Amino acid sequence: MRTLIFTFSFFLTTSAFGCKCLYYDFSTLEDIERYKFIGLVKIDSIFLLPEDTVGRRISHRTSFSIIELYRGDSISELKVSGSNHNLNIQRWTSCDMNLNPEEEWVLFAYQLADSTFQTGYCTFSKRYKSETGQRDWHYQRGFKEIEKIKELLGIESDTDETLNGQVIEKYLDGSIEVESEYRNGILHGKRTIWYQNGEMMTEEHFNGGLRNGKSSWYYEDGTIKRNYAYSNDYPIDSCRYFHQNGQIARRTFYSQDGEELYSASFSQEGQLTNDYQVDTMKNEYIRTKYFDSGELHYTTTNKIGEYQNGNTIQYYRNGNIEGTWMYFDDGEFKSEIKRWEEQGNLIFHQQEKWNGETIILKKADYKR
Numbered sequence: 001m002r003t004l005i006f007t008f009s010f011f012l013t014t015s016a017f018g019c020k021c022l023y024y025d026f027s028t029l030e031d032i033e034r035y036k037f038i039g040l041v042k043i044d045s046i047f048l049l050p051e052d053t054v055g056r057r058i059s060h061r062t063s064f065s066i067i068e069l070y071r072g073d074s075i076s077e078l079k080v081s082g083s084n085h086n087l088n089i090q091r092w093t094s095c096d097m098n099l100n101p102e103e104e105w106v107l108f109a110y111q112l113a114d115s116t117f118q119t120g121y122c123t124f125s126k127r128y129k130s131e132t133g134q135r136d137w138h139y140q141r142g143f144k145e146i147e148k149i150k151e152l153l154g155i156e157s158d159t160d161e162t163l164n165g166q167v168i169e170k171y172l173d174g175s176i177e178v179e180s181e182y183r184n185g186i187l188h189g190k191r192t193i194w195y196q197n198g199e200m201m202t203e204e205h206f207n208g209g210l211r212n213g214k215s216s217w218y219y220e221d222g223t224i225k226r227n228y229a230y231s232n233d234y235p236i237d238s239c240r241y242f243h244q245n246g247q248i249a250r251r252t253f254y255s256q257d258g259e260e261l262y263s264a265s266f267s268q269e270g271q272l273t274n275d276y277q278v279d280t281m282k283n284e285y286i287r288t289k290y291f292d293s294g295e296l297h298y299t300t301t302n303k304i305g306e307y308q309n310g311n312t313i314q315y316y317r318n319g320n321i322e323g324t325w326m327y328f329d330d331g332e333f334k335s336e337i338k339r340w341e342e343q344g345n346l347i348f349h350q351q352e353k354w355n356g357e358t359i360i361l362k363k364a365d366y367k368r
Helices: 143-153
Strands: 035-047 059-071 077-081 104-111 117-119 126-129 165-170 176-183 186-194 200-207 213-218 224-231 237-242 248-254 260-266 272-279 284-290 296-303 311-315 321-327 333-340 346-353 358-363
Touching: 059 104, 059 143, 104 143, 126 143
Parallel strands: 077 117
Antiparallel strands: 035 059, 035 104, 059 077, 104 117, 104 126, 165 176, 176 186, 186 200, 200 213, 213 224, 224 237, 237 248, 248 260, 260 272, 272 284, 284 296, 296 311, 311 321, 321 333, 333 346, 346 358
């Protein structure tokens, strides 16, 4: 499980910082052990109790109707940490969940000492459906959580084997959201997803529930967003992602079994910003970053699967080397760091032995 530094304050404005959480994904039962209530719910109301805004901390309440219960008892209300723009409180932060009535959420809640339940931004809770009925088909928020929860808790997904032919799902206003083709309850054929404004969001093809063939996605104004090709749910060949102005944002090449071999990213002006290349013969990959004006900024080489120790060469805009960070598999030294001034003078040289001993060969005042 990956982690990020957890930093937040309930007393800053939303624009003052970005909220980051210690845990932002889960993959094992241990990851979700603390959550005694997990369910897909529809939010009914947002409200305050007198004790919610006493003191420095702030919270509010939500009532909801359970659509699917995955863990815990069938409750209908819980406490939510932070503020909410639906309430007459001005202490908003980027750590607020922003629940809204009529939305559907996958809620993860832990039990408090008084036996009530609480959720918050830094749980695994995700919005599944907006108040107008729109789902996050692109990033699969909510979809992924439900799938993993069921897998971890041994809950069988409901499959209607009698489902055959075309199935249409609609937004709350009656406009079409999804047109799908099924065979024996499994996606088989074309699936088309639409924005609420009537523009096509995506068109994909499935064979036995797996993506196969061309997959096209569009921005809400109808311009192309990405063109991918799939084989048995893995991206293959040349796949392209576009900025909304039509410029290519990223071009990626995959092997026939879905392994990423090369990718290049570009700015909205068409300038190459970075690339990534896999050398299967050497079992390593190289990441390269460029300055906004096109000059080489740095290259990092890692062994595949070994992401901690990457050998990096960093450059000044004039082409001179700014620094090198090298890590060794064997020999007397574990690592070596060198830094140069822009004019080419060596200003720092450090070596570290495998026993932890650090040797400073050259040291001068500089800012990294």
